[in-house]
Amino acid sequence: MDPSASHRGTPTDSQEGSPLSTSRRSRPVTHDSLLDSRLIEQTLGRVEHLARWMGWRLRFLVVAALAGCLGVLLLARWMAGTPQVAAEWVTTATGQLQLAASSDPGLNFHVGKVLASVGSSQQRAISPDVLAITPSARWIIDDLDRVRQQAMHAQLDSLLAQQTVRLTFADGMVADVQPVARGIASLGALFWLLAGLGLVVYMVGMIVVLASPSVRTLLYAAMCSSQAGNLIFLAVESTVALGLPEPLSRLDFPCRLAFDLITGAAIVHATSLHPRRVPGSTTIAWAAWASMIAIGLPAAGGMLQDAWWWLQGGVAVMGSATVALLVWSYRLLRHPFAIVMRRFGLMAVSTWILLTVAVAIASADRVPSVQQQVAEVGPVIWYVFLSSLLLLMPFLSKSQQLMREFSLLAAISTVATSLDLLFVAVFSFGQFTSVTLALFLSLGLYAGAREWVLNRVRSRNMLTTERTFEKLYRIAREVEAHPDRTPILLVRLLQELFEPLEAVVVEKRSPTVRVVSDGSTLLLPVPALTDKQVSAPTSIVMRFANRGQRLFTSDDARLTDRIVEQLCRAVAFDRAVEQGRSEERLRIAQDLHDDIGARLLTLMYKAQSPEMEDYVRHTLQDLKTLTRGLAAPNHPLSHAAGEWKADLTQRLSAAQVHLGWHLAFDRDVSLTVVQWSGLTRVMRELCTNAIAHAGATRVDIDFQLIGDRLDLFVTDNGQGRNPQAWAHGLGLGGVRKRVKQLGGEVEWREVEPHGIRCHVVIRRLS
């Protein structure tokens, strides 16, 4: 039996992952070439998936299910028909059997007496000892004891087949009892539970292998079937009071030996293939199977000395090999599946070793009662634990929460039982003491471990929730400005959330957010956040969550779905706000322009003097700049520059002033309203000054935007001098104010032979 069986390497995810695993197997190269298009294609296109189920697989599955159920029912019926003495036995400290209870009125009188022998009229009497009520030969350490147990069970079986059985007690009293069929009701809850679990394990194995037949799924099915077999044997043994009916007593040891060894070899074989095929996987697989056969055949034939030790050792070695393979495999490909499986593996191997040690110590003490109890209870718990691990594997990515809780519980109950048995064996505590102690210890362990695990998970999530929302709204704003960058921004957000090893944008349509490929990959469609997005449908593919430490779960998919939804909402909200704002701005601009503009125009026409007329005209032009700025949210620099030049040329040429225009910029930035109107008015004001006050005949404007630094030189050749002494009237004050608004500085200097140069510098425009 194999502790490491928990990490079987077959594709766990029969429904989701099968097409992917098929592709990986057929092309081992793609293990390393990440996110190759074919992989994506296969995971995205799952059209024929349902159709496949309709064929022979479904029929085969139904047949397998029916066969399984029928098998269990027939077994139960047969068990019900086997004759039995209605009595319960316990072992004394010396290894003899003591009648504990009986429903037979003839035996009631003898309760508490030690059984000396069992015989009948036709058959020689035998003296049953503890071995008679030890159900499984598999957990008997001593080779001779095992042979004796098998012989004793065979004899008891034939005795019970007689009409009457004579029980001779140690005090000489004799009781003749008629063995009767035990009836289906007396099989007990444990029988049905174990048989049911066995059936479920078997069915899961069948489903997985039929969903996607491959070497790996076959190995998984082999493990499942083996464990199902083990569970069925355990179920049968749970019902036995005295002697195991033929042929089960004969088959018990070889069958259960085979089950354990097959599981051990299969797990090593599977791990060498999944999640990544390791170099030399074929050799490893052959070696595993060969060594298991080398142990199994002689052991089953009774030719192996210390067969139990060989078995336990062999399985432990297989388990350790599996863990080692997973570590290696994780180094080659950081698939989180390997990590999860490694944890399971360690858990299973260590409990296996603990169980082995407990059984060995109990048997070394030679206290038959203890030994019997250990051998009976320990393996049941362990096999149930292993079977649940096997069961969980295909659903790893479906619900990590449930799995975490369950595996924690299962592991700790195994530890508790092992501890209980150890206490009983080593310290010879009483039954009650040891159970209580073990229970408390394991409960404490469970509480602590659970708290620790949950804390780790929760604190991490809570931290990111807050940050996620913050990021979400920031991204929404960025997406609004650059719709084409949506995928990249979304990838960045999700990267912070899940820390995947890889995150790639592919040009494929994916209908929903999905976890695929054994939970290693999360696929999500990039939402169309804005109307203007005309690009092809894209999807984001993330692999290996939490830097390859974690599998994606359906919870993650749901979270991602919510995040995308929130992002859409935030963008829509932002857009609505922005639209409202721009509508409002437009309305203000229109009102200003229409009402104030018309009045200023009338005022201008009616102006008494040319100066007044010019003053009103400039005011009107300023108003137009203002309303224009309100109406258009941003202005490309190249467009603005063209208008500046035309406007200034017109102004200056009206005053017979020549304009020298030099424009240099390394990229066409988009000016905000403030920048645009600020620069427009600064240039206009400086030119007006050059015309009105300096009396210049030439104005040179040099505009440079290099990187983020803007330099504006306005040079005239007028008679202005000594700028420090200028009175800062409305004009120059306005220039200073606007430059300061833009976060820049302005200074005036004399130039030779005559004229003034104004230098505006804005070091960080954006």
Place this chain on the structure above:
Amino acid sequence: MAIKVLIVEDNPVARSFLCRVVRESFSDAIVITEAGDLESARRHVGPLHSERIEASADTFKLILVDLELPDGNGMELLTELVRYPATKIVTTLYSDDDHLFPALQCGADGYLLKEDRFEVLVEELQKIVRGQPPLSPAIARRLLSHFRQGPGGMGALAGLGEPALASGSGFQSSRPLPLGRGAPLDHERLTPRESEVLTYLSKGFTIKEIANLMGIKWFTVNDHIKSIYKKLNVSSRAEAAVLASKHGLV
């Protein structure tokens, strides 16, 4: 023989100012008809039934239309007067392309900015009548994209073709007519020279500067501009016709 001029302008002060500008601009005898709104303007123009109104002594030679009128937008009148044989000029306070471009498409031969000085207006008006319409950088840019996309935009390009129109960055009181879709005909394409001129204009160069840069005479540059105007008018008229036939109006 007196030249008939129609001035449609609701502000009486502005109207008398424009009258002065018109009288100053031309040496001929001039009869000015003033209208304060669209309705009286339509009355003065008379019925527009026939396909093409022959130019006669009765028809107006020059029509100045304000865009913002009490009973509607001046562009409505321009659209109605598409086949009227007069020089039509938009007089407005709006100088941005969002307002002017549709007006030019409606068949205006030029535009005057009402806040300009008297002398400037006189000069501009004379130029327009002589066939030298103004062309601001913003409008040149708009023309470039108009002709590059094909009028009204083509298929998928429509969204990108006229972002300003689509996004409604302007604040005009009434929207321009929806434009029809048509195959790009000859009159919807610019010659390389015309494109070059428009490109320079959009960068703020003056006609003289463009002539220097292109190594041609300034009046050649002007011819290009006139031709561009004509193409814009023709193309928009063609569109209007297509649109009208689609709606069963013709």
